[in-house]
Amino acid sequence: MYYFTNEKKGGYNVTKGGKVETKVRIGKQLPKGESQAEGWLGYGFHNLWEVEIMEDKKVKPLEKALSRRKFLCDAGKFAVGTAVGIGSIGLVGCSAKMAEQTKEKAKETVAATNTKVEFPPTPWPYKKLDPEVVRKAGFEAYKRDLHCMAGSFAAIIETLAKEVGYPYDAIPPVEQLAYYGAGGVMGWATLCGAANGSCMAINLILGKDHEKLGVAINELLGYYSTTPLPTANSNKFGDMGEQAQSVAGNPLCHVSVTNWCKASGKKSFSPERAERCAKLAGDIAAKAVELLNQIIVEGSFTPVYKAPEAITDCGSCHTKGGVLENSRGKMDCLTCHDDHRG
Ligand code: HEC
Numbered sequence: 001m002y003y004f005t006n007e008k009k010g011g012y013n014v015t016k017g018g019k020v021e022t023k024v025r026i027g028k029q030l031p032k033g034e035s036q037a038e039g040w041l042g043y044g045f046h047n048l049w050e051v052e053i054m055e056d057k058k059v060k061p062l063e064k065a066l067s068r069r070k071f072l073c074d075a076g077k078f079a080v081g082t083a084v085g086i087g088s089i090g091l092v093g094c095s096a097k098m099a100e101q102t103k104e105k106a107k108e109t110v111a112a113t114n115t116k117v118e119f120p121p122t123p124w125p126y127k128k129l130d131p132e133v134v135r136k137a138g139f140e141a142y143k144r145d146l147h148c149m150a151g152s153f154a155a156i157i158e159t160l161a162k163e164v165g166y167p168y169d170a171i172p173p174v175e176q177l178a179y180y181g182a183g184g185v186m187g188w189a190t191l192c193g194a195a196n197g198s199c200m201a202i203n204l205i206l207g208k209d210h211e212k213l214g215v216a217i218n219e220l221l222g223y224y225s226t227t228p229l230p231t232a233n234s235n236k237f238g239d240m241g242e243q244a245q246s247v248a249g250n251p252l253c254h255v256s257v258t259n260w261c262k263a264s265g266k267k268s269f270s271p272e273r274a275e276r277c278a279k280l281a282g283d284i285a286a287k288a289v290e291l292l293n294q295i296i297v298e299g300s301f302t303p304v305y306k307a308p309e310a311i312t313d314c315g316s317c318h319t320k321g322g323v324l325e326n327s328r329g330k331m332d333c334l335t336c337h338d339d340h341r342g
């Protein structure tokens, strides 16, 4: 058994019997079935990952090697099944040959990976995307154990990597950037990951433009809050048939999930709920590209979402410029507060 032990400098030491054999970085997650090697991730899902050989001084965490070496375990290649625990990853299913071969490859790879990828400034190039392609991609990405945030981010970014290529194809694997958003940020059920991941993609595509981002994200989160989800389009995916729809009222995972549980009669940790969230990863990513198509490609965008009256009403006293100015936000105040004026 080999163990991966985390290192501050990034990457993992592969150790056997306490001895460091080589140093690797976890790469892309592999689709299921690509290898027999399987492990257990703390979250409770089976995962397979590519392993990249690295050498700590040469490869910085966010620099992507131009020529990456990928190892798959079976069929004479390498893969690892990971079990992410605190500080260590059990390496299952790989032959003992791995360490020898990786050491040998490491030398070669060090030279190849010592190349820095330059990223252009944002906004990044954009090409009109088919929202239905992205919707399906989001659903499928969720099912690759990316969950909601990395799933919706992948739906947009991986589709652009296919359609546009660079720089979308040069960024680190989506789960290295966006996995944390699962369950509304690691189970805290705050901002829905489907929304979070879509907004992250929008950020790359529109750039650091406060006004443009504000407009696009306002519309997206407004859509999220007011639309019966999953949509009829995503409800065709998977094999659970048409699922109940619900309206969240705000973009919080907590409210979104709980309202759906009420509507469907299903439990919040049920496979049905996961299926529904996979559909949302597709739906929200699809809406995001629909908006981007309008804003960037068609050059004409008219917001549809109308903020609830409470925002201006309650806000007249409680937000910027009001007598109290003790709150902020665009979520409907009445999803959480009563009107104290009776
Ligand atoms: C005309 C001004 C005004 C408007 C409009 C207004 N509030 Fe208030 N609100 C106040 C004042 C004044 C207080 C008492 C502040 C204090 O005692 O510190 C208050 C208190 C509150 C509190 C504190 C807890 C409580 O219930 O006393 C909440 C929450 C609140 N408002 C929410 C809202 C919401 C939601 C709306 C819209 C539905 C709203 N307010 C509309 C003036 C306003």
Ligand code: HEC
Residues within 6 Å of the ligand: 250, 252, 310, 311, 314, 315, 318, 319, 326, 327, 328, 329, 330, 331, 332, 333, 334, 335, 336, 337
């Ligand atoms: C997701 C739920 C949620 C939404 C939406 C929300 N609030 Fe709150 N708000 C809270 C919570 C929770 C507190 C803290 C209450 C406490 O600690 O007693 C709070 C506190 C407040 C307070 C201070 C209450 C006090 O005790 O003085 C005001 C005022 C307030 N909110 C106004 C608003 C307004 C105006 C909106 C709409 C723009 C809004 N809230 C939207 C959850 C929410």
